[in-house]
Amino acid sequence: MHLTLSVRDGEFCGRVQFEDVVYKIKTKAKGSINAKQSERAILKGISGAVLPGEMLAMLGPSGSGKTTLLTTLGGRIRRVGNNLDGSITYNGRPFSNSLKRNMGFVTQDDVLYPHLTVTETLVYTALLRLPSTLSRQTKVEQADAVIAQLGLAACRNSIIGGPLVRGISGGERKRVSIGQEVLINPSLLLLDEPTSGLDSTIAGRIVSTLWDLTKGGKTVVMTIHQPSSRLFYMFHKVLLLSDGNPIYYGKASDAMDYFARIGYAPTVAMNPADFLLDLANVTVMLAGISTDDAREDRASTKEALVSAYRNHLHGQVSEELSGISKQLKEYEPDKMATEWCTTWCEQFKVLLQRDLKERKHESFSGLKIAQVLLVALLAGFLWLHSGGHVQDQVGLLFFVVGFWSFYPVFQAIFTFPLERTMLTKERSSGMYRLSSYFAARMVADLPMELILPIIFVTITYWMGSLKPVAASFFTNLAVLLLSVLVAQGLGLALGALVMDLKAATTLASVLMLSFMLAGGYFVQNIPPFIAWIKYISLSYYAFKLQISSQYSPSDTYQCTPVMRCQVADFPSIKLVGFDHQGMALAALFLMLFLYRLVAYLGLMRVGVTG
Structure with missing residues (x-):
């Protein structure tokens, strides 16, 4: 065919x-910090x-x-x-x-999503790169035609695979990469080492396919x-x-x-x-x-x-x-269309579907689920008899805030550095707007990032003997989910700005430890010159709101065997206080927006803009 x-x-x-x-590049002599730059012609x-x-x-x-x-x-x-x-x-x-x-451009390395099948990979590419004047069914038929043309019918329902995931062969992966570019019917097709690492038979089949394209005027x-x-x-x-x-x-x-x-x-x-x-x-x-x-x-x-x-x-x-x-x-050349092949909404919809299908394997991996469940059960058993003990319950609240500040940050840091190659490849070909990619990624992350915290809180809240009132539980849960999204935004921002995993994780560790130490639980008498850190600490604001979900200023606790004291005077609670709850909530929402804005600007600086 x-x-x-x-x-x-x-x-x-x-x-x-x-x-x-x-073409020239700037070079500097090795081993000399102050050496002058020279030009080298490539x-x-x-x-x-x-x-x-x-x-x-x-x-x-x-x-x-x-x-x-x-x-x-x-x-x-x-x-x-x-x-x-x-x-x-x-x-x-x-x-x-x-x-x-x-135009089509095939890189030497096959940059593909490992958990998508051959058909899904080509269909999503067709939906994004073929013009809106074509119906969805027509685009799917174009993808099927490419699968038949490149001899991929036998593996059409197999996943691409990767270093840790078994999938199709190297030759089939290369043909999928070529198929992504052939889909748009390019007049010009550029390929970097399309036969690299392949045996002579597969290499011959690929070059023969390309030669057939030239017979059609390509x-x-x-x-x-x-x-x-x-x-x-x-x-x-x-x-x-x-x-x-x-x-x-x-x-x-x-x-x-x-x-x-x-x-x-x-x-x-x-x-x-x-x-x-x-x-x-x-x-x-x-x-x-x-x-x-x-x-x-x-x-x-x-x-x-x-x-x-x-x-x-x-x-x-x-x-x-x-x-x-x-x-x-x-x-006299034809006038070329300058608009995008598809609308912003179409790009968002397709990218959202692709992200949900690809990332569910990572977000809901057995290791991550087991990790969260084990920590939740461990915390639940440790605080199993903490009812009525303010010190224990305040400690549980701060532990939950701390865990769900660190965990989302270090999960999100990996997002953009690991996807940089894919983003650069697809954006270089004009496949979609950066804004549609970013919006789809943020929305796709919501169910995956929030389900595990909900399970965690449901276990620890009731096992930890926190206030058995529905309003308190849902307030506690809502505050935690908001802090999870803020922490995720911070991780996204760090990853997009630094784009180096070692440097980004180091920076994140310093920031999160600083936020936690200034969060109002560990240190009661913070020197004034460094006390300002709490006002940029998501742990401080989340902890403040969590306290308010469990206690009110009029509540008392058994501070001595014969005396009850005001909860508001308990040291950890007194430091964060019950006032300015609206400001704390507004601060978290502001961070939620600002961190994602910084992440988007970081992608514009590092990646391809447009």
């Missing part, structure tokens, strides 16, 4: 031109063009710059100062945000490390890079003849791709001289290859680019 997708209105034609592309004046119906393969050893060039062509490296020079156009136009939604550009000879001759064009320099650009079938003409021919019959890679590495026997016998031979050979390219091929490339430019002047 062959994939048949309708061309969308405004789709750009896949003519890609790049001329004298130079790409050194690379030119070429790919037309509809052509497949360009970029070859070269590791570190030659092929992935950097592919990323640049995909619009994922932006100009900052003079780091990027040269011209890159798509059908005569520069890169734009609307353009990226019409433009395919890929990096590939060491293809077989059969795959090599499937490429229409080859770009060979060595240390950022182009040493060959042209038809794959002409590559061996070109190098033979300039004096470099293999002494034995061999795979053309292997020979080209050996040339780029300068490690083969050339004209009877071993070029790796001495560093001077290597340098001179590399310079000879670069000079030969400039003398024999650079002019041809310039003529090809000039001819394409003249054709484009006669071609």
Whole structure:
């Protein structure tokens, strides 16, 4: 079955031109703190063009710059100062945000949700990336067509899997990644090492699928490390890079003849791709001289290859680019749609469904449920006979507040650092707005983050002999759930701002311990210069409201065998007091909003905005 997708209105034609592309990075000498930064050129004046119906393969050893060039062509490296020079156009136009939604980009690493099935992965992608003019049923049919086209029917109901979850094979995972991009029917498809780590049979099947796409007028550009000879001759064009320099650009079938003409021919019959890679590495026997016998031979050979390219091929490339430019002047490009493929509400709905399906395995894992239940039962048995003992009950209230301050923070810290790669991948392709992703994530977390605290409180409240009144129980529960959401927001903010798990968890530990120590239970006489910490402590406000759910200023307790005292005078209760309850509630709601706002701004700073 062959994939048949309708061309969308405004789709750009896949003519890609790049001329004298130079990319530099800043470097600093190792072991020297005060060393001045210098520039290192990763790409050194690379030119070429790919037309509809052509497949360009970029070859070269590791570190030659092929992935950097592919990323640049995909619009994922932006100009900052003079780091990027040269011209890159798509059908005569520069890169734009609307353009990226019409091109496909497959990264070397397969970034997929492990607990979704193959069908779910592709259907969710179709719902997000295909235009709103198509019905849901049509989008599902498009996903089914891609599954059939890429030979994934046998594993369509299997989960993707990951390092800790058994799922589909590496070759099937790679085809799912390609399928996510093929779904949008892109005019231009870029792939970074699509055959990496796969056996020759699976690699051949993937390249054959890509070659079939070019027969439909698509433009395919890929990096590939060491293809077989059969795959090599499937490429229409080859770009060979060595240390950022182009040493060959042209038809794959002409590559061996070109190098033979300039004096470099293999002494034995061999795979053309292997020979080209050996040339780029300068490690083969050339004209009877071993070029790796001495560093001077290597340098001179590399310079000879670069000079030969400039003398024999650079002019041809310039003529090809000039001819394409003249054709484009006669071609009036279609107006490209600048709006998103789907509405904000549609994005929110699909992302919410996907999050709920993916995250339920993590949030309701047996380990987490067992952890919460064991702590709840342990606390319940420890405070089983605490009724009437104010000291014990106040301690239980503060323990519950403390546990459900730490636990959500350290769960939420992992959210955005672990999803950063996925978020960057999907946002780089213009799949959805950052705001719709963030809103869906917040809503999806609500049932998963609140069910376990409800179970915890239900156990500890009644086993701990707290006030057996429905109003008190539900007030206690509501305050705890609010503090859980605040703590979760703090964890999200720290994770989004720092994006480094070790640093974020260290910072969270310091903050939460500071908040807890200033929460009004451990220290009664806090020095004035540091007492302000309690006003930013969620533990302080939550503890204050929890006390109010159990006691009133008129309540008394047995302070001595013959005397009853006012609860309001009990040291821990006196410190937090019964006044300003409205302010405490308002402070928690303010934190609930501010922490999430900080998390959102952190994602805008770190990730792709739009």
